[in-house]
Amino acid sequence: MSSDFQPPPKNLSILASVGGVVTAVIAIAILNGWSKQLSQASIEKPEISTSETASRQLVQPKKPQNPASGAEAAEIIASLDAKSVVLPGQSVPKNQLTVAIIPYIAPGVGKLTPEEMTTARIAWSYFQRNWNDETGLVNSVDGFASVSMWDQTAAIAALVSARELNIVPAAEFEAKMSKMLKTLASMPLYKGELPNKVYNAKTLVPVNYGQLEKREEIGWSAIDLGRMAIWLKIVEAKYPEMRSLSTDVWKHWQVKRITKNGKMYGTAVIKGKEQYNQEGRLGYENYAAYGLKLWGLNVTQALDYQSNVAFVDLYGQGVPYDRRDYKNSGANNYVLSEPYILDGIETGFQALPKAYADRILAAQVGRYEATKQLTAVTEDNLDRPPYFVYSSLFVNGEPWATVTDTQQKHNDLRFLSAKAAIGWHVLYNTDYTQQLFNFVQANLNSKDGWYNGFYESMRQPNKTLTANNNGVILESLLYKQVGQPLTVWAGVKSQKLTQRAIRKPQVTAKILKQ
Numbered sequence: 362m363s364s365d366f367q368p369p370p371k372n373l374s375i376l377a378s379v380g381g382v383v384t385a386v387i388a389i390a391i392l393n394g395w396s397k398q399l400s401q402a403s404i405e406k407p408e409i410s411t412s413e414t415a416s417r418q419l420v421q422p423k424k425p426q427n428p429a430s431g432a433e434a435a436e437i438i439a440s441l442d443a444k445s446v447v448l449p450g451q452s453v454p455k456n457q458l459t460v461a462i463i464p465y466i467a468p469g470v471g472k473l474t475p476e477e478m479t480t481a482r483i484a485w486s487y488f489q490r491n492w493n494d495e496t497g498l499v500n501s502v503d504g505f506a507s508v509s510m511w512d513q514t515a516a517i518a519a520l521v522s523a524r525e526l527n528i529v530p531a532a533e534f535e536a537k538m539s540k541m542l543k544t545l546a547s548m549p550l551y552k553g554e555l556p557n558k559v560y561n562a563k564t565l566v567p568v569n570y571g572q573l574e575k576r577e578e579i580g581w582s583a584i585d586l587g588r589m590a591i592w593l594k595i596v597e598a599k600y601p602e603m604r605s606l607s608t609d610v611w612k613h614w615q616v617k618r619i620t621k622n623g624k625m626y627g628t629a630v631i632k633g634k635e636q637y638n639q640e641g642r643l644g645y646e647n648y649a650a651y652g653l654k655l656w657g658l659n660v661t662q663a664l665d666y667q668s669n670v671a672f673v674d675l676y677g678q679g680v681p682y683d684r685r686d687y688k689n690s691g692a693n694n695y696v697l698s699e700p701y702i703l704d705g706i707e708t709g710f711q712a713l714p715k716a717y718a719d720r721i722l723a724a725q726v727g728r729y730e731a732t733k734q735l736t737a738v739t740e741d742n743l744d745r746p747p748y749f750v751y752s753s754l755f756v757n758g759e760p761w762a763t764v765t766d767t768q769q770k771h772n773d774l775r776f777l778s779a780k781a782a783i784g785w786h787v788l789y790n791t792d793y794t795q796q797l798f799n800f801v802q803a804n805l806n807s808k809d810g811w812y813n814g815f816y817e818s819m820r821q822p823n824k825t826l827t828a829n830n831n832g833v834i835l836e837s838l839l840y841k842q843v844g845q846p847l848t849v850w851a852g853v854k855s856q857k858l859t860q861r862a863i864r865k866p867q868v869t870a871k872i873l874k875q
Contacts, residue, residue: 464709515832587649
């Protein structure tokens, strides 16, 4: 990376950037030989039981048959995408506009199939390759020793999942988790307060993006830390022998400035000066705030999923989005799959209404029915420039846009996401999500982990390998195996309801009943 690498302009540093994305983006750029100056502003992430028989054979997926081929097909799909929009959209009825009183459990949870166990083992191979014995930290992207707290949380989730799925033995789990937590509880912090956005995963030196040797404190991400807060609680509750180590990590942080007036705040250092900015938009804001709430912080405003919500119809489904878009707030209001998947898997939709997730999946089903293009979109790293995009259902007034956070469009790089496909499948278990799962099995397998996705227009894999993609896949499969939201399964104390109170609600969105 060139020495004149510049930070983002002020107006783009606002919001919840998830530092792990930036780390992985820079790494992919370097590993692909891209050494020209890279604008950080274009890559920061905002504010992310019926058991089947063991003899079941993998059903080969039916690859989506586009109505035409090549450029003509892309034009037809783009036209249908544009026509799918109606504003204002259908809102969620008030009686559904609440978080789950009883944490949601998916239909079909239970023992993993042989294919699913193989899927988990493949995902774990990423972490085996990218574990750093010196620190217990894991590379955000394959082969590059840089890590954020978002991606390190993916490693915590992966390690717990591998232990519970009997992929790693108890002794290995205890050694690795102890090493990891001791590192997190003693690592140098930004201004002695909170974890820096990125570290050298081998030396623990706080660094800037792509610069592994030069010490530089560049701020913290509240959304990264909110995700880690959830998993620290899971480890603390599930493993008594790890309780003190997990608590030590939280005690190591000086959390006073991470919240203000019920909102989450992060920092960025621009030209040597610290900026202190509110983080989060609908989705990641609520999910991360839930983690901070588990540790007793006031995040009432960040948890509010109604004040800033509006709806847009996409293929007949009223999809929720945040009114605070780029024009009126300086931040992009991406509608993505991942925050809803994580909320469902980890909390049983305690941070966001399940009705929102229903609509977001249903719109993607609707797109498939109209275009015959399998759709499971979210943000992720690419194996080519611009190396990271937000593949959104809706952003800044545009439907189905794949953009950087400087609003550069790359709809030709839209891809079916492996983590989104598997996450949706374990949460909903419909005919459509089974197609998504089967497509991942047939097209995105590698000996070193699961590729991030499959490009729609180019009809080829997005061959990037990352901690987050493989970590989300592992925790999704753990969710299916244990049959409960992971905070409930672990016995996180701040859960208001006991496990006995949990029941299995029905999927309400008609389009999901396939």
